[in-house]
Amino acid sequence: xxxxxxxxxxxxxxxxxxxxxxxxxxxxxIEQCENIVLGGKRVNHKNTIDFCVSSGILLQNNEFxxxxxxxxxxxxxxxxxxxxxxxxxxxxxxxxxxxxxxxxEKTISILKQFLKDNKRKTFVFSKQNLPFLHxxxxxxxxxxxxxxxxxxxxxxxxxxxxxxxxxxxLSSKKMSYEELEQKLKINKEVGDIAEQIVLEYEKNRLKNxxxxxxxxxxxxxxxxxxxxxxxxxxSFDGQTNNLKFNRHIEVKGSTNYDISFYWSSxxxxxxxxxxxxxxxxxxxxxxxxxQSFNGEIIKIPNPSHEVLETEKYSSNCTKxxxxxx
Numbered sequence: 430x431x432x433x434x435x436x437x438x439x440x441x442x443x444x445x446x447x448x449x450x451x452x453x454x455x456x457x458x459i460e461q462c463e464n465i466v467l468g469g470k471r472v473n474h475k476n477t478i479d480f481c482v483s484s485g486i487l488l489q490n491n492e493f494x495x496x497x498x499x500x501x502x503x504x505x506x507x508x509x510x511x512x513x514x515x516x517x518x519x520x521x522x523x524x525x526x527x528x529x530x531x532x533x534e535k536t537i538s539i540l541k542q543f544l545k546d547n548k549r550k551t552f553v554f555s556k557q558n559l560p561f562l563h564x565x566x567x568x569x570x571x572x573x574x575x576x577x578x579x580x581x582x583x584x585x586x587x588x589x590x591x592x593x594x595x596x597x598x599l600s601s602k603k604m605s606y607e608e609l610e611q612k613l614k615i616n617k618e619v620g621d622i623a624e625q626i627v628l629e630y631e632k633n634r635l636k637n638x639x640x641x642x643x644x645x646x647x648x649x650x651x652x653x654x655x656x657x658x659x660x661x662x663x664s665f666d667g668q669t670n671n672l673k674f675n676r677h678i679e680v681k682g683s684t685n686y687d688i689s690f691y692w693s694s695x696x697x698x699x700x701x702x703x704x705x706x707x708x709x710x711x712x713x714x715x716x717x718x719x720q721s722f723n724g725e726i727i728k729i730p731n732p733s734h735e736v737l738e739t740e741k742y743s744s745n746c747t748k749x750x751x752x753x754x
Contacts, residue, residue, distance in 0.1 A: 430567050431480040433472070434522065434574050435512050439465055440477050441504045444487075444494055452495035484526035485718040498720040499525055519575040525717070527577060528594055536572065539564035540595060543587060551592040554585040622720050623682025623712040624650050624661055630710075630726055631664045631678070639667035647672065652680075659699025660707065675706050679732075682712040686724050692736070692744075700733040707731065 431437075443461045447453040455478065462474045478494065481487040486500040496504060499521065506517040514522075527536045542562060543552035554562055562569060562585065572578040576588055587595055628650055635645035644665040652661040663674040679700070681690035688711055700707040709732045714724025729735050736742045 431476050432567060432570070434571060435514055436472055436474070436477040437481060437486065437503070438507055438510075438512050438514065438518075440474065440481060441486075441496070441500065441507075442510050444496070445504065448495065452490070452493040455489075455492050455494055458494060483531045484522075485530055486526075497718055499718050514575070522575050523577050523588075523591055524594070527572065527575065528591065528598060530718075532568070533598075535565060535568050536577075537598060539569060539572065540587065541599065543585070546586070549586060549589065551589040552587040552595060556583055556585065618717060619682045619684060619715050620680065622715050622717065622722075623710075624652060624680045625720070626682075626712050626715075626722055627662055627678060627680045627710045627726065631662065631676075635665060635667065639665075641665060641668045644669060644672065647674075657695065659696045660703075662710075676708060677703055677706055678708045678710050680710050680712065682715050682722075684715050684717065686713045688713070688727060688742075692732075697733065697737070700731075704733065705731050707733070709736075 439462055440458070443458050443465065444453040447457050447461060458478075459474045462472070462477075478487065478489075481500070482489045482494075485497050486503055487494050488497045488500075503518055503521055506521065507515060526532050539562065540552065542564075543554045546553040569578070573580070577591060579586055579588055628648060631648045632645045635641040635648065644667070648662065648664045650662050651658055660677040660679040662678040662680060664676040664678055665674060666676050669675065677699075679692075679696050681692075683689065690709075690711060692709075700709075709729040711727040711729070712722055712724065713727065715722045736744065
């Protein structure tokens, strides 16, 4: 088991230096790691490799290693190529490895011993009330290294930044994964992946199915620059005379496979305005680590009619916007 998560940086830096065709040979990587003196101690670099592969930071193909999409994010989050983990890297580990992914169960078994503390707005383990925290001591130390667990003289407590995520993970209430994604930053990550998938899909559809080569090159994501547009992508039905966008796509994505998504009032209003030129594309089976999908892209044309006025879909109001008269 890895004992110092900073070793991940040493490993990724070496792979970056040695890689050929985007991958590095494991034996060469280990040898080079041994030549870099950091922290003044001997390290089992195979343990670091095993951790990175298990947690989805690295992909292993026989005797070679390469970055996964998560590994690319982790490496790029350290542009100075220093050893210490920065806050962004700690967050990536918490959200992708410890409160999700391979080490989720071990983490949750430890954090279940923490109690709600509404004053602190987080979860707390009192050293005075209980003699010690049950669980793998080495794993507890890792949670402290990434500052998911913080401590003072009398208490251990969950970093308040992640208390809401943990509260959903610990909740006994039945909740769809989509609802969790909607409330947390994971939703944005899944949504971004879905948008890229739909962007490439539309480009290929126009070029190969509609022989609209020029239109294919003009398809664009607008959600990053116009958050109030009511849709995410501007595209075309096919060939046009004036190159004006006539397909406006709201992208929904999920790691699950059943159709289930949130549709805001602004998006519904825009759908009612644009009618046949407004579409919802739902991407299912998204894999956050590989940034790909193994489900399907379900297309819903004119959803203000198809979703709200037919019996093909069911909808539930989950919240109200209240103002004083």
